[in-house]
Every structure is written in structure tokens, then in C-alpha cells.
Amino acid sequence: MTLPVAIIGAGPIGLAAAAHLRARGQEAVVLEAGPRIAAAMREWGHVRLFSPWRYNTDAAARGLLEAGGWTAPDPETFPTGAEMVAQYLEPLAEALGPVVRTGARVLGVARRDHGRLRDAADRAALPLMLHLATARGEAVLAARAVLDCSGTWSRPNPAGAHGMPAPGEAAHAARIATGIPDVLGAARAAHAGRTTLVLGGGHSAMNAVLDLVALARQAPGTRILWAMRRAPDAISFGGGAADGLAARGALGAEARALVEAGAVSLIAPFLLDGISEEAGALAIQGRQGEETVTLRADRLVTATGFRPDLSFLGEVRLALDPAVEATPALAPLIDPNLHSCGTVRPHGEAELRHPEPGFWIAGMKSYGRAPTFLLATGHEQVRSIAAHLAGDLAAARRVELVLPETGVCRTDTAAAACCTPVTPQGACCAPKPALAATAPCCGTP
Template sequence: MTGSPVVVVGAGPVGLAAAAEVVERGLPALVLERGPHAGAAVAQWGHVRLFSRWGELVAPPARRLLETHGWQHPDETTYPTGREWVQQYLRPLADALGERVRFGAEVTGVARRGRDRVVDAGRESEPLTVHVHTSDGTPERITARAVIDASGTWGSPNPLGGDGLPALGEAAATDRITYLMPDLGDDAVATRYAGRHVVVAGSGHSALTALVGLAELAARHPSTRITWLLRREAVGSAFGGGEADQLPARGALGMRARAAVEAGRIEVVRGFRTEAVEHDATGALTLRSSTGQVVEAVDEVVVATGFRPDLSWLSELRLALDATLQAPVALAPLIDPNVHSCGTVYPHGAKELAHPEPNVFLAGMKSYGRAPTFLALTGYEQVRSIAAALAGDRESAERVELVLPETGVCSGAGLSELDTAVADADADAGCCGAPAEPQTVSLSAPAAR
């Protein structure tokens, strides 16, 4: 395996950071991305502004590599959109990595060479094989010394159905349902929602982003009606930390959503777990809950209920995953959203991310399984530790230090220049008497494999 590369699946922020860490350690690396360019998944929500400033969005080894190619860091105090993050950082980073990054390469399976998951003998001495389909449909096999799966969860959104499976009739209504945050700055997209009854399902910051954008659209088109479906019985912490949020832009978004609800521009339906989606006589949708609640005359549905990992192509590997979260078993207790907020997640690295299958790691959003509280700085620290472990630097791999911001739900992203202006004002005023640091970004849209 000496000449085989460390294969990284996914050319998103964490995947490219992993490659930069591995290269800096002097190991061969190969990044496989099914999209046409770096950050292909991030580009799909490129209109959304991030919670964090540029100063917190660049992984240290990536910056060192980029600067050798003459790259200049954007203004560290500003908040980029997803599109700017791709154009000004992720694509240049992929260019700097050069032939180590391949696009149009979809990973369809990973296995131990000559061994299915049942066979014990030789697992530690045989390399991994990564099965790939190229953009022209050609199958390929790549031998790897290790695999870092940073493919994220973007390609596997959770359904509208309240039991984790699609609601009855959900598949037949896909022309009225979107699982992405609509770009209401695009006239064609705005026309789809203006003057319609729009339902938003979900309680994270992606849902808040959609709600605030739709409320602004309704201000221009008063006949627009917005209904917010919550599975929980009370709004509770859905608005995040507000002024107490250590990510000011995130807090500003929550406060704007709260104001829209309190002003009556958004109708909130609580305790609604969708069981069925039906078409009425006019072609509009009717949503029914498992307890008999009904929301009628629905024109469009925005489903922002989170994402889940696609584990199907890892079926021949011996993974130790938590039965509830589908995260590594050693990591799951540290990130359980029933217990922890993003700010109480303990530092973790290669040790917690390891599996019974040697040299296989899930990193980034995918490592969190179904937990919704992943932060980018967490991913950067994960892959730093993993790269150190693969290089044999045990001391560095085990020295994991990470401070995360308290308060609020950590999924989702910021909304607009207005949010960041409010956030900067709060920060300058010493929001809640404490500096707003460290600033981190949450990845609601991890890279696709």
C-alpha cells in the first residue's frame, strides 16, 4: 500500500481540507468528486450568506497551500455567500491541489481488496478498493491505503413524512415540493412562490432562512400566504439564541423570523407530523398529519427537515455506527442533539472517528449521521487529526483542541447583508457582554460524493 493514495470522497470544504492536510503530511492524496467542480453541493445554495466571516472559513493547511500559488485571503471580517465561498476559496484550492482532484467521478462502493465484509483473514494487510463510475459511465477501481468519506449528506434530504419515510403521496407531488432553500432573489423562482400558499416544514436555520425570505416576498406580494409546520408542540428554541448567540449573524436570522411570526405574517401549525399529501379538485395540495390535522389549499411546499447519510455504498465495510444517529459509536454520545448543543460538543478526532475497518473514516457532516449540529471548524479539526494518524503521528492525532460557540441550533446559514449588518452592530456593542468568538460556519449543505 506504500504507493497507494489516501482517497478522499467529496471535494467540499472538509474533503479539500482533508486533502490539504494529507499532502502537507507528505502522503499521496486523491479526491473524487461526482460534481463538475469543487463545492458543487455548496453551489446549490450559493445564494445563501454564511453565518461566519471569511476569517473562519479557510482551513489552515489549505491557506498555506493556496498562498504558495499567490492566493490572497479575502477580507477576514466579511461574510461570504455560498457562491463566493466556492469561487474565491474552494475552486482555487482544488486548482492548487491539481491532478489530485478528479471531477465527474462518483464513488459507488468501497471494499477491502479480495475480501467481503464477512472475511476476517487479511483485512489489515490488504488495501482498500474504491469503485468509481466516471462521467462517461466507465467503471474504475482505485487501490487506496485509506479512505476519508467527506461526501456529506446533501444528496439525501429527509422527507416531509413525519416518521422518517416519505408521506403517502409525497412522491407524486414532487412538482410542488422542493427540498432546497429557494433562491427568491431569482425572478423566475420568486414568481413560483409569489401570491401562493407556501408551506415550510422544519425547525432549523434552513427553515428560518426560507421563512424570512418568503416573508419579504409576501411584503411585496400581499396575497402570499405562509404556513410553518413544526413537528414539535412548541416553537421553543427554534428561533435560536437571539442576542445571546455567539454567532451574531445566526442570532439575527432567528430574531427576524420571530418578528415575522409575531407580526402575523407567518402562520405556525404546531405538532404537525405529515402522514399524507393529497391533491384536491383544484390541483392544490392538502397535507394531513398523523393526528388528523389538515392544512389545505397548499400551492408549494419547502421541506427543510434536514439530511441523512447515504451509507449504501459503504455496505462492504465494517462500520461501527450508533443505532440512533448513524454516527460512529464513539462520537454519537458527544453529539446527541437530545443532550448537546453545538457548543457542548467535546473535541474529537481520529480516535472517535475510527471503525473496525482499518483506515476508514467518516468526516465532516457525514460523520454526524443524523445529528443536525455540525460546524465547519469541527470538520477541519477532524481531518487534521485523521491525517496525523495516517502519517503515524499519534501524539498530534490525539491532541484535539476545539472551542465551539454556545447557544442556538447549529444547522442552517445566514440570509442577507441586512443580517450581517445587524450582527456586526451587535458584535461592536459587545453582544451580551462577551466577544462573539470563535466565529464558525455550519454546513447545512455538505459536498456530494
């Protein structure tokens, strides 16, 4: 009997992987921990993506859907997470049928009869065993290969400056949100007429800030503080008009404009050291350079990124970069300490391969702790892996994706201050003192 390929996670990348495997005649099973597919995306369903539909659907998935009469959304419109689920992922899961199993949490993955330590001449030929928690109890599934597409949503980075939860962070968790809370909807009452501190410098933080500003226009007394761990520089707000994704560029430009107009109080750099309560408010202690400061807010939003959950992969032989927690082949392409352009060349099976034969991590989780992942990148990853599993090595090596440029790139971390925004030609202009631009000159790569 031929064993299936097990795919962990029924989000957009996991379902796309199943579609690619089906297109190549390969059997797959998709294991989703949540009670419904795309459980993580449903939690941020109110957020509108900055990439249009044409970047958010997979070719093999579209082929499967269109065979059943599905009509694709307008490729140039921008879906919310909820619209992605309703208009694309739910129909895709239905088209894939019973191979998609919900309520099946993977507790562990291992080689049959062989832990991580044990070598054997036939180790690669033995199936991979997945231990599952289901509504009917624990179960074991044998697979010929495993694709971990479980994402990073369950492991948000803490607010603490050292990469660990700050003292008081756990105690005040009820007043701390992660990512982009729905302040215009379900979370409105918690933020309207109150002071919220947003911690983070990426696109999630920008989205949270913009939503809070919209709330402030509706609810008097709403105040927004925005803290970044680093001082803003020429690339902090993105590439603007030079960004290949216009909505992503506009997001950064709008956030910059709000800071310059004083609609948002920017505190940067700010390193958070502890959280306590004073007079009913959160007292958020931190440092600005050598100075110790305390910020007071009713709520804290931590938009500081995510990290992979490796807890159930303890018996799998992984090769992970010690900093990024991506494969050693992928890490140099996405490590923000080395690569600030935010644009990564397409990559596939070879770059994602681990020492454990037949095991790959794909999708957002493949990036480890690095940001800037795009859905289109994950689609290319699983296309390549499916081709490899089907024995089409030429297709696995072939690049079939062109990603949009971000319009930003730090070219010399020791250089002097330069312009903002970045021009398409990479030329520098006068720095803006209000934003304390301290970045080196930069332009499109």
C-alpha cells in the same frame, strides 16, 4: 508503490483533507461525483452562511493558497455558498492540481479480495478498493486509506411524520422543494403570489421563511405558512444575543419576531401524514395533537434535515449508533435526544474511527442524522485524521479548535416552562404565550 489516501467528495472538507495530507507529505486523490468541485454547495450558492469567513477556511488550505499568492477574504464578512466556491474552493482545487478528479462517482468501497464478512490475519494490511463510475466507464482505484467526506446533501429527510416519505410525497415531488430554495432568484416564479408551506424547525427552515417574507414584500399575494413538528419552546429560535455566532442568533431572533408580528402563520406541532391535490392546490394532511387538519398551499418546502448515504459502504465494517448513525464515540455528543446545547467539543480521528482499518467518515456525514455541524468542526476532524495517517499520533490527539457557543441548552427535559429568549446568565424570565413556550429553563452551557 505507495498507494494514495482516497478522499470521497471535493467539497470544503474533502479539499481541506487533501491540503492537510499534502502538508504532511502524504499522497491523496480526491474523487468528486459532480462535473465540478463542490457540486452540492453550488446548489445552495444563493444562501448566505451565518458563520464568517474566519470559521469557514482551513489552516492547511490557507497555507497552500497563500503560497501561491492568494489573498484571503475579510475574515469578519459572511460569504454565500457561491462566494465560498468562487473565492476559496475553486482556487484551492486549482492549487491541489490533478489529484482532484471530477466526474468520478464512488459506487462502492471494500477491502481487496475480502467482503465485509471475511476475516483474515492480514486484512488491515490489504488496500481498500474503490469502484468508480467515470465518463470513460467503470474503474477501480486502490487506496491505503479512505476518508468519506461526501456530505449528506443528496439524502434530504422526507416530509412524512414517520421518517419515511408520506403518501403522495413522491407523486407531487415537482411541487416540493428541499432545503432553502432560491425564492428570490431562480425559484421566484414558483412562489411569488402563491402560498408556500415551510416544514421544519431548524436554521434552514428559518432561512427559507425569511426569504419568503422578503418575497412577500415584493410580490402581493405571497403567503407563508410555517409548520414545525414540535411546539416551539425556549430554544427553538436559538440563543439570540447569547449565540457566539451573532448572525446565527440574529437569524432565530428575526424568525421569532416575524411569527410574533403575524407575518408568518405558525402551525405547531404538526405531523404530516399525506399529500394530495384539491382544486389545483396541495392538500397537506396532518395532525395537531389529536386533531386531524388539512393545510392548503401551492408549494411545500421541506427543511427537515438530511441523513447519510451509506448505500456504497455495504462492504465496509462500520460502527454506527443505531439512532444517530454517527460513530458510537461521537453520537452521545451530538444526539439531540441527549444533547440539546448545539455545541459539541472538538473531536478527531479517535472518535471518528470505524472497525474497518484505514476508513473514516468526516465532515457533515460524520454527524449522521444530527444537525448543528459547522465547517470548522470538519476542518479539525481532517486535521486530526491526516496527522494520524502521517504517524503523528500526538498531533492527532491534540485539540486545536475552539467552537463558538450556541447560547442554548436544554438542561432538564421534564422541567416546567421557562423563559424566552435565554439570557447570558441562564436566568428565566416570563414565557411568551404567543410562542407557547414549554421548554425547561436553559442557559449557556
